[in-house]
Amino acid sequence: xxxxxxxxxxxxxxxxxxxxxxxxxxxxxxxxxxxxxxxxxxxxxxxxxxxxxxxxxxxxxxxxxxxxxxxxxxxxxxxxxxxxxxxxxxxxxxxxxxxxxxxxxxxxxxxxxxxxxxxxxxxxxxxxxxxxxxxxxxxxxxxxxxxxxxxxxxxxxxxxxxxxxxxxxxxxxxxxxxxxxxxxxxxxxxxxxxxxxxxxxxxxxxxxxxxxxxxxxxxxxxxxxxxxxxxxxxxxxxxxxxxxxxxxxxxxxxxxxxxxxxxxxxxxxxxxxxxxxxxxxxxxxxxxxxxxxxxxxxxxxxxxxxxxxxxxxxxxxxxxxxxxxxxxxxxxxxxxxxxxxxxxxxxxxxxxxxxxxxxxxxxxxxxxxxxxxxxxxxxxxxxxxxxxxxxxxxxxxxxxxxxxxxxxxxxxxxxxxxxxxxxxxxxxxxxxxxxxxxxxxxxxxxxxxxxxxxxxxxxxxxxxxxxxxxxxxxxxxxxxxxxxxxxxxxxxxxxxxxxxxxxxxxxxxxxxxxxxxxxxxxxxxxxxxxxxxxxxxxxxxxxxxxxxxxxxxxxxxxxxxxxxxxxxxxxxxxxxxxxxxxxxxxxxxxxxxxxxxxxxxxxxxxxxxxxxxxxxxxxxxxxxxxxxxxxxxxxxxxxxxxxxxxxxxxxxxx
Amino acid sequence: xxxxxxxxxxxxxxxxxxxxxxxxxxxxxxxxxxxxxxxxxxxxxxxxxxxxxxxxxxxxxxxxxxxxxxxxxxxxxxxxxxxxxxxxxxxxxxxxxxxxxxxxxxxxxxxxxxxxxxxxxxxxxxxxxxxxxxxxxxxxxxxxxxxxxxxxxxxxxxxxxxxxxxxxxxxxxxxxxxxxxxxxxxxxxxxxxxxxxxxxxxxxxxxxxxxxxxxxxxxxxxxx
Numbered sequence: 078x079x080x081x082x083x084x085x086x087x088x089x090x091x092x093x094x095x096x097x098x099x100x101x102x103x104x105x106x107x108x109x110x111x112x113x114x115x116x117x118x119x120x121x122x123x124x125x126x127x128x129x130x131x132x133x134x135x136x137x138x139x140x141x142x143x144x145x146x147x148x149x150x151x152x153x154x155x156x157x158x159x160x161x162x163x164x165x166x167x168x169x170x171x172x173x174x175x176x177x178x179x180x181x182x183x184x185x186x187x188x189x190x191x192x193x194x195x196x197x198x199x200x201x202x203x204x205x206x207x208x209x210x211x212x213x214x215x216x217x218x219x220x221x222x223x224x225x226x227x228x229x230x231x232x233x234x235x236x237x238x239x240x241x242x243x244x245x246x247x248x249x250x251x252x253x254x255x256x257x258x259x260x261x262x263x264x265x266x267x268x269x270x271x272x273x274x275x276x277x278x279x280x281x282x283x284x285x286x287x288x289x290x291x292x293x294x295x296x297x298x299x300x301x302x303x304x305x306x307x308x309x310x311x312x313x314x315x316x317x318x319x320x321x322x323x324x325x326x327x328x329x330x331x332x333x334x335x336x337x338x339x340x341x342x343x344x345x346x347x348x349x350x351x352x353x354x355x356x357x358x359x360x361x362x363x364x365x366x367x368x369x370x371x372x373x374x375x376x377x378x379x380x381x382x383x384x385x386x387x388x389x390x391x392x393x394x395x396x397x398x399x400x401x402x403x404x405x406x407x408x409x410x411x412x413x414x415x416x417x418x419x420x421x422x423x424x425x426x427x428x429x430x431x432x433x434x435x436x437x438x439x440x441x442x443x444x445x446x447x448x449x450x451x452x453x454x455x456x457x458x459x460x461x462x463x464x465x466x467x468x469x470x471x472x473x474x475x476x477x478x479x480x481x482x483x484x485x486x487x488x489x490x491x492x493x494x495x496x497x498x499x500x501x502x503x504x505x506x507x508x509x510x511x512x513x514x515x516x517x518x519x520x521x522x523x524x525x526x527x528x529x530x531x532x533x534x535x536x537x538x539x540x541x542x543x544x545x546x547x548x549x550x551x552x553x554x555x556x557x558x559x560x561x562x563x564x565x566x567x568x569x570x571x572x573x574x575x576x577x578x579x580x581x582x583x584x585x586x587x588x589x590x591x592x593x594x595x596x597x598x599x600x601x602x603x604x605x606x607x608x609x610x611x612x613x614x615x616x617x618x619x620x621x622x623x624x625x626x627x628x629x630x631x632x633x634x635x636x637x638x639x640x641x642x643x644x645x646x647x648x649x650x651x652x653x654x655x656x657x658x659x660x661x662x663x664x665x666x667x668x669x670x671x672x673x674x675x676x677x678x679x680x681x682x683x684x685x686x687x688x689x690x691x692x693x694x695x696x697x698x699x700x701x702x703x704x705x706x707x708x709x710x711x712x713x714x715x716x717x718x719x720x721x722x723x724x725x726x727x728x729x730x731x
Numbered sequence: 732x733x734x735x736x737x738x739x740x741x742x743x744x745x746x747x748x749x750x751x752x753x754x755x756x757x758x759x760x761x762x763x764x765x766x767x768x769x770x771x772x773x774x775x776x777x778x779x780x781x782x783x784x785x786x787x788x789x790x791x792x793x794x795x796x797x798x799x800x801x802x803x804x805x806x807x808x809x810x811x812x813x814x815x816x817x818x819x820x821x822x823x824x825x826x827x828x829x830x831x832x833x834x835x836x837x838x839x840x841x842x843x844x845x846x847x848x849x850x851x852x853x854x855x856x857x858x859x860x861x862x863x864x865x866x867x868x869x870x871x872x873x874x875x876x877x878x879x880x881x882x883x884x885x886x887x888x889x890x891x892x893x894x895x896x897x898x899x900x901x902x903x904x905x906x907x908x909x910x911x912x913x914x915x916x917x918x919x920x921x922x923x924x925x926x927x928x929x930x931x932x933x934x935x936x937x938x939x940x941x942x943x944x945x946x947x948x949x950x951x952x953x954x955x
Contacts, residue, residue: 146840147857148836148837172840172855175840175842175843175844176839176843176855177851179844179846180842180846180848180849180934181851182848183851186851189851193854194854194855197854197856657859675898677894677895678892698892700859700860700863700891700892700895701858701859701863702860702862702895704863705864705898714863717858717859717863719865722856723871726827726856726875727871729854729856730872730875730877731875
């Protein structure tokens with residue numbers, strides 16, 4: 078075997094401390110060393126071309142380059158090797174600069190160490206194998222789970238680049254939470270007004286044909302990996318054809334059944350055949366089958382009779398299983414509020430007119446239970462309102478984090494109260510106030526400047542106690558941060574609970590094997606520079622299912638995920654598989670499952686029939702943890718094989 | 732209170748003879764010290780001669796031993812405690828450092844960029860992740876003549892591959908017990924976390940480990 082050894086002088090960076098002539102003389106004598114060449118500045122344009130010419134002339138079987146850190150120029154020299162037709166994995170670099178000449182004072186000691194380092198690399202490189210990058214075809218379509226602002230904007234971005242997108246949404250409508258809010262902070266823009274143009278673009282815009290929306294649908298099963306996922310989706314029957322329904326509401330008027338309306342937190346009623354709310358898109362009704370008389374064996378056909386469109390009401394609509402082949406998946410399933418009944422001293426669930434922020438949003442909404450009027454449950458206008466911030470937040474016994482959006486929600490409510498109720502007194506109870514960024518301060522200032530507003534800084538929710546007398550007047554007794562106790566009366570109490578992970582975070586986590594963090598949010602690949610990639614390749618996360626965020630943050634993440642998908646899933650381009658991966662030697666595998674347990678990427682499957690493990694090269698990241706864990710030595714860690722490392726150890730100690 | 736300007740009432744002659752006496756006393760003492768010094772010097776010389784003679788005897792014995800062990804055939808791997816070669820120059824231990832690509836190797840590069848000098852005893856073997864460091868690698872290093880081994884991983888929570896460093900830490904705990912059974916002092920195998928930014932920590936760990944292994948002396952030779 079002919080090993081070509083190249084010694085870079087790196088200007089004088091290496092030669093100043095290492096006697097390369099002495100190194101060259103010693104190394105030339107070693108087994109397998111074909112020749113030793115010195116190059117002045119190997120990474121320079123000239124240096125690389127000298128290297129390439131020399132490789133062509135010498136035609137070595139293996140190459141050792143002693144220069145700077147491989148983190149600097151390994152790629153440069155690998156490219157040069159590929160260019161002249163030598164497999165790039167037949168090279169080993171020795172770090173003469175960062176780990177030798179720059180850190181050693183004595184020249185002879187440095188020269189001695191240089192020889193030892195080279196001995197290791199030469200012994201190793203002889204063992205190295207030519208590795209080939211494999212490539213597989215990729216599906217460029219995308220599946221988005223959740224039709225909130227993050228999912229919708231991601232879908233539009235992808236559709237505009239001609240990618241086929243399927244959005245599945247659990248509820249019968251799209252738009253997520255903000256479409257249900259009358260006003261949005263910080264600029265008091267109307268929620269539906271902001272989202273409906275986006276929704277129309279999705280449903281009827283120039284690129285609508287690239288987007289398929291499946292409502293009342295959930296992910297059932299996912300197989301495969303990045304570039305080649307097969308997703309099984311279950312779609313519940315709607316009993317109304319959204320394609321032909323004109324949204325005239327004739328059926329709603331005809332329906333004889335009324336039930337509690339979950340969209341409005343059961344604060345009013347809806348029909349069994351109804352819209353989720355007026356204006357919801359797709360503009361079509363749906364049947365709440367559990368409430369419908371037909372589910373109880375009756376033959377009511379009131380809605381179908383009232384419907385002016387033939388075939389729009391489908392009584393025999395069935396659950397459907399839809400299969401989609403996609404290259405990537407975006408999780409944007411949103412959030413929910415912390416259960417305020419877990420803080421019983423605040424009276425939620427026990428006392429009337431103690432409402433959560435979501436319930437108050439619905440009270441403010443023109444499509445809500447009071448048609449947008451701020452009224453107590455008895456129909457009176459509240460005269461004194463308490464807004465309790467940080468409910469369950471910043472509390473080690475509940476949620477230790479700050480949700481970051483509730484302050485603005487509270488100030489928005491104060492603004493709405495001022496405009497809709499006028500002279501009502503508003504007391505803000507808060508632990509901390511946050512209003513970062515360029516737009517959040519004005520609402521706070523507005524809330525502060527309200528002459529009827531009072532701010533109480535409290536330390537713990539246990540310092541607040543809500544009681545109600547027989548006349549229905551609620552008294553809030555409290556202790557503030559300085560230990561001063563007080564008492565106020567309130568007609569209505571609005572709680573701002575922490576935002577917590579979506580209801581389905583857990584089930585989707587186990588279905589897709591995407592990690593959850595300690596709070597239950599989807600874990601991102603990196604908190605600062607990669608918050609939209611999960612640790613499973615090809616599965617992306619956006620919005621408040623990943624971390625509490627406002628609409629802006631959620632949409633930015635959605636669009637960022639779309640960017641990753643556009644750069645990763647390019648029509649005509651194949652997925653290159655890195656060859657530095659692990660591989661199971663089936664004959665040696667004893668079927669002990671240890672590798673499956675240690676793999677951080679869920680890249681190892683166990684075949685129950687053959688009782689052997691196999692590693693998916695697309696998902697494998699080449700860390701080698703399974704290689705060391707395998708008790709049968711049945712896994713090869715390519716480019717870091719046991720033989721290669723053993724030889725290197727032997728070499729550096731010879 | 733000490734009053735100013737008050738001189739001792741001793742005549743000048745008396746003072747002169749007192750000074751002469753003290754000078755002769757000092758001279759006597761100096762002479763005694765000089766004699767002592769010569770004695771010490773002689774003892775040292777004779778000791779040095781004795782050490783030299785002992786060295787010769789010892790090296791003869793070592794050569795004889797080596798010949799014996801090289802001709803000794805064993806079917807099973809066996810541990811033989813061989814006398815250690817005594818070199819005239821200062822003992823320099825051989826240490827193998829297993830470093831992960833993303834944090835600790837980058838930390839070593841950082842020390843390089845900062846040009847902080849450290850001893851040349853450590854030979855670095857790079858792996859992609861500390862999770863790849865098989866306990867067998869460490870045993871192999873000791874078998875091949877390493878006097879010490881260092882395993883440097885990413886800090887907990889920083890692993891590029893999520894959790895390889897935890898595996899490395901677990902395996903190290905197990906390995907320490909095994910090394911004990913092999914008769915290898917635990918201090919010869921060192922585990923720590925070094926981030927890409929911790930060049931100074933890398934230098935400190937290298938320097939400390941080299942000093943520690945130096946104080947332990949060479950590893951008792953393992954012969955298969």
